[in-house]
Amino acid sequence: MRDRGGESLLGTLRRDTDLLEERPGAPVLGAERDHHPFLERGSVTSVSRMRVVVRPEVSVPAPAARALLDQSEVLIPAITYLLPSTTQGVTGVAWGRPDLRPATVMVLTGPALTPRRVRNFSTTLTTGTYFGMRGSMPPSSHRTTCGHPAGPTLTARYPRISVVRECDRRSGHMLSSQRNKLLCETGPGTPMGELLRRYWQPIAGVSEFERQDAKAVRIMGEDLVLYRDGDGNYGLVDRHCPHRRADLAYGYTEDRGLRCNYHGWLFDHSGACLHQPFEETRHPEGTFKDKVRIKAYPVAAKAGLLWAYLGPQPAPLLPDWDRFYSRGYKQIAISEIPCNWFQCQENSIDPVHFEWLHSNWSMVLRGQDGPRAPTHTRLGFDEFDYGFVYRRVRADTTEDDELWTTGRVCLWPNCLYVGHFEWRVPIDDTSTLSVGWFIDELPGDAPFEQRRIPCWHAPVRDEKTGRWIDTHVMNQDYIAWVGQGAIADRTLEHLGESDRGVIMLRKRMFEEMEAVAAGRDPLGTIRDPALNDRVYLPIVGGLNRAAPGAGPQPFVFLAGQPDEVRSELEQAWQQCAVASGAS
Amino acid sequence: MRRRVRRELTVSPPPDAYELAEARGYGLTASDLHHWRPLSAIEIHWARKHGLSPGAARRWAREGVGVRDAVRAVRLRMRPEQVRPWAAAGFLPGDAVEAAEAGMTLTEATAWRQAGFILPDAALLVRDGWTLDDATAARFAGVDRYAQTGR
Numbered sequence: 001m002r003d004r005g006g007e008s009l010l011g012t013l014r015r016d017t018d019l020l021e022e023r024p025g026a027p028v029l030g031a032e033r034d035h036h037p038f039l040e041r042g043s044v045t046s047v048s049r050m051r052v053v054v055r056p057e058v059s060v061p062a063p064a065a066r067a068l069l070d071q072s073e074v075l076i077p078a079i080t081y082l083l084p085s086t087t088q089g090v091t092g093v094a095w096g097r098p099d100l101r102p103a104t105v106m107v108l109t110g111p112a113l114t115p116r117r118v119r120n121f122s123t124t125l126t127t128g129t130y131f132g133m134r135g136s137m138p139p140s141s142h143r144t145t146c147g148h149p150a151g152p153t154l155t156a157r158y159p160r161i162s163v164v165r166e167c168d169r170r171s172g173h174m175l176s177s178q179r180n181k182l183l184c185e186t187g188p189g190t191p192m193g194e195l196l197r198r199y200w201q202p203i204a205g206v207s208e209f210e211r212q213d214a215k216a217v218r219i220m221g222e223d224l225v226l227y228r229d230g231d232g233n234y235g236l237v238d239r240h241c242p243h244r245r246a247d248l249a250y251g252y253t254e255d256r257g258l259r260c261n262y263h264g265w266l267f268d269h270s271g272a273c274l275h276q277p278f279e280e281t282r283h284p285e286g287t288f289k290d291k292v293r294i295k296a297y298p299v300a301a302k303a304g305l306l307w308a309y310l311g312p313q314p315a316p317l318l319p320d321w322d323r324f325y326s327r328g329y330k331q332i333a334i335s336e337i338p339c340n341w342f343q344c345q346e347n348s349i350d351p352v353h354f355e356w357l358h359s360n361w362s363m364v365l366r367g368q369d370g371p372r373a374p375t376h377t378r379l380g381f382d383e384f385d386y387g388f389v390y391r392r393v394r395a396d397t398t399e400d401d402e403l404w405t406t407g408r409v410c411l412w413p414n415c416l417y418v419g420h421f422e423w424r425v426p427i428d429d430t431s432t433l434s435v436g437w438f439i440d441e442l443p444g445d446a447p448f449e450q451r452r453i454p455c456w457h458a459p460v461r462d463e464k465t466g467r468w469i470d471t472h473v474m475n476q477d478y479i480a481w482v483g484q485g486a487i488a489d490r491t492l493e494h495l496g497e498s499d500r501g502v503i504m505l506r507k508r509m510f511e512e513m514e515a516v517a518a519g520r521d522p523l524g525t526i527r528d529p530a531l532n533d534r535v536y537l538p539i540v541g542g543l544n545r546a547a548p549g550a551g552p553q554p555f556v557f558l559a560g561q562p563d564e565v566r567s568e569l570e571q572a573w574q575q576c577a578v579a580s581g582a583s
Numbered sequence: 584m585r586r587r588v589r590r591e592l593t594v595s596p597p598p599d600a601y602e603l604a605e606a607r608g609y610g611l612t613a614s615d616l617h618h619w620r621p622l623s624a625i626e627i628h629w630a631r632k633h634g635l636s637p638g639a640a641r642r643w644a645r646e647g648v649g650v651r652d653a654v655r656a657v658r659l660r661m662r663p664e665q666v667r668p669w670a671a672a673g674f675l676p677g678d679a680v681e682a683a684e685a686g687m688t689l690t691e692a693t694a695w696r697q698a699g700f701i702l703p704d705a706a707l708l709v710r711d712g713w714t715l716d717d718a719t720a721a722r723f724a725g726v727d728r729y730a731q732t733g734r
Contacts (some may be wrong), residue, residue: 171624179711322608383651384609385632389625403622406605474626495704496723526648542601566673 062065097583132248180490183509184340186426187221192342196220197311198522200318201415201425202435203236203331204306205455214258216249219308221428226299226306230255234299235269237306242273242294263290271296298513303437304332304453309356316525319386322534323419326543327448328439329572331565332455335474337424339481341414341432342509343488344424347477349501351392351408352376357476365470380404381501386524387412388508389538391502402540409537410505412524413512419539420557422474430486435457436474436557441547441568448572458558469559547573626650633657647676656680678702685709699723 126432186193203217204226214227216239223239226247235258243250246262253259256270259275266275272293280286298315300307303324309315337344347353359373378399380391391407393399409417416422434457442448459476462469468482469475493501512522528531552573555561598606598616606616608631609628619627619637630640633654643653645721646663652700656666661683668689669679674696676677682692685706695705708718 176711380649381651382629382649384625384628407625495701497701500701500703503707505702507703507707538605538608542604580672 004536013146013246014228065077073097083330112221121164126501131241140470142207145256157449159563162456165189175493179510180487182513182555183342183490183506184487185429186341187429191517192221192509194311195513195516196413196426196511196520197309198301198316198516198525199311200307200315200439201414202305202423203308203425203433205300205334205453206304206306207332207452207455209234209306209359210452213253214249214251216247218427219433220310220426222310224295224297225249225251225258226252226308227253228273229253229257233269234255234301234306235267236297236299237271238295241265242292243276266296267296269296269299292351303454303481304330305435314526314527317529317532319526320532320535321417321421322536322543323417323439325534326441327445327446328372328441329552329569330437330439330450331561331569332453333436333438333458333561334455335434335460335478335558336431336441337428337434337459337478337481338430338486339484340429340487341424342425342431343481343484344434344477345410345414345416346502347481347503348422348424348500349381349388349390351379351390351411351501352498353480355394357471357480361476375496378404379409379500381504382407385536386535386537387415387417388501388504406538406540410501410535413509417537417539419545421543432481434474434478438555438557440552440573441545442573442576443549444576445548446576448486448578450572454562454568456560459560461474472555472557472559475559597690605706622650646670648680652677652680655684659683674702681706691715 025450033519041412087256182191184192186196197220201219202221208215209228213229214225217224223238224235224236226234228234230253237248237258240246241251241260241262243260243263243265246260248258248260248267251258251260254266257266257274260268264275264277265273268274271293273289273294281286285425298309299330300309300318302318302320307318309318355373355376357411360516363370363372372398376392376394378393382389382391383407386409388410389407389412391404393404397403397489399405411421413415414424414426420439421435421437423433423435423437425432425435457472460469460475461467468479470479508523521527554567555566592734597612602616604669606612606624606627608611609624611624611627611644615627616624619694620632622630622637622640624642626719627660629635630637630650630653635650635657636656639657640650640653642663644649645665646654648663648666654734656663656679659680666676666679669682669692670676672689672693674682674692681703682689687709688702688717691709692705694701695709695718698715699722700708702717705718713721
């Protein structure tokens with residue numbers, strides 16, 4: 001066994017005969033050639049941190065494998081497992097770099113390697129970063145044989161490798177820190193990052209671009225610039241110019257794109273470089289600009305929001321939720337929460353917190369001594385195409401109540417829908433963009449058209465005291481979330497009956513990360529345009545709820561609503577009330 | 584808050600406009616609601632999506648297992664009556680499915696519960712390779728620390 005650089009060993013891999021499912025026809029994810037000569041023969045190897053999909057199209061004899069391993073500092077050392085030298089030295093080796101995107105794992109096989117031996121290997125792991133790698137072979141129909149003449153191509157299925165699970169138990173923690181990382185880390189190449197990148201994410205309000213052309217944004221650890229060019233196209237590109245790394249958030253927009261303020265290179269929303277002023281002056285026939293691209297992601301506008309898709313193409317459709325079309329006054333509020341996104345999303349499937357964090361605590365904050373809120377007596381959970389529905393019975397309700405019969409939606413993967421939407425978009429692993437989309441029903445049924453949906457930024461701290469604002473519903477949520485720490489340490493939790501939804505959510509997240517790693521579309525992505533027409537979401541009270549009779553209600557969700565937004569709502573209310581009275 | 588009476592499995596009232604709207608949202612008709620009653624629209628949607636028949640869904644419902652869990656149970660080739668011992672032991676009927684997915688027996692699940700773990704939590708831990716002893720020691724290590732210092 002190889003002990004890399006004298007690092008300590010974590011433990012023996014557990015051999016698990018419970019092989020991962022085979023998926024005929026499944027695509028190889030993120031296939032990327034490595035520059036190593038053995039892989040330039042056309043082998044395709046891919047991996048994610050959760051699942052390794054290996055096509056061992058390359059076979060090399062043991063000496064070559066050993067030599068390659070010796071060079072492997074370039075490639076590793078996130079995981080290295082050696083197949084035992086049961087016959088003649090190193091018979092095979094696989095290694096990978098899950099810190100790369102896409103990570104690379106290669107399998108080399110030696111002449112002595114047989115399927116039976118592969119299935120029966122046990123080995124050791126070196127220290128490093130382990131993220132639940134599991135290996136499996138594609139079905140035989142997808143195997144190709146371009147192996148080295150000196151040895152056979154590997155034709156075995158790999159044992160399931162429960163790296164993380166082995167580490168969990170040894171760590172002495174409940175949900176291990178490794179598993180916690182899986183849920184929390186969303187940077188490029190991380191399993192959760194790969195999952196969330198399969199969805200359109202709201203990142204700004206359309207109305208924000210009435211007064212600016214470009215703004216810096218950070219989404220899932222990627223520093224980007226969101227802009228609108230003179231032709232009305234939105235772009236989301238790398239924050240740094242590929243020329244000399246200047247900050248494109250200070251660039252200026254033109255009809256066809258964003259121009260760097262440093263030397264004037266111009267990029268369009270597809271990432272193409274359209275103009276390099278001095279280069280083109282010196283070399284009018286040059287093609288340098290055609291060789292330069294900038295990272296660019298598609299952006300779409302819908303419901304007053306700007307949505308970005310940071311995943312692989314083809315992108316799924318941007319969901320066309322039915323609620324976007326409800327009659328009413330709409331507004332968007334955005335906050336930055338200094339904690340990890342996942343503890344925010346867990347709140348989306350935690351019915352009991354409402355009783356304590358919002359009802360009872362609000363009463364305490366108001367100095368009231370009255371009876372406490374009705375207690376929860378029963379919870380239920382259902383699943384549908386776009387997430388979970390959580391249902392509750394309280395002491396003052398029965399199973400005939402809509403809180404039970406209809407329930408509320410934990411919208412997959414990072415949203416709460418309760419008539420309004422609350423997305424929790426990771427800025428990075430310790431901060432979250434809370435994007436709220438709200439609607440106030442208006443009186444009557446006369447047509448109402450809102451020219452623009454205002455977008456405002458909600459403060460989270462009280463400027464005078466420096467404490468978190470606690471007066472509004474979502475602000476109270478924020479206090480709970482940030483109180484859990486920048487990244488909640490789930491190794492210290494003690495879960496109970498109120499956490500059934502949270503456990504269900506975590507379990508499904510792990511499953512969906514695996515689905516993505518295996519090349520499948522995760523839950524809730526829509527690709528059929530016929531299905532993406534005013535997509536239904538369950539809503540207590542129905543989609544077209546009556547407006548409150550007493551006039552526009554105070555905005556209870558977030559502190560800091562601007563006066564002009566409040567004023568617009570009142571005007572809309574008056575307009576509809578008059579129209580209704582007239583009709 | 585809208586409320587209406589849905590009494591017994593076999594006498595649920597005809598759907599009202601609200602329920603019909605909800606059913607349409609799930610791609611269902613009034614006839615579907617009638618055919619599947621007393622299941623709710625979301626349950627019917629999920630059952631149809633996963634090939635669970637109305638009769639099977641009702642059989643599971645009579646044992647207290649909702650459609651979501653019933654779909655998983657059928658995948659595991661469980662029978663509705665298999666949840667009865669679990670219910671009799673004080674578990675939610677759906678817990679039997681969760682346990683089956685994790686390969687836990689009723690005896691094991693009971694031991695985990697007695698040690699302070701709700702079943703879905705225990706099932707996740709079992710899948711992650713935890714033994715009950717290890718998990719108990721890990722879970723209560725922090726709490727015990729306070730107990731030892733007199734808190």
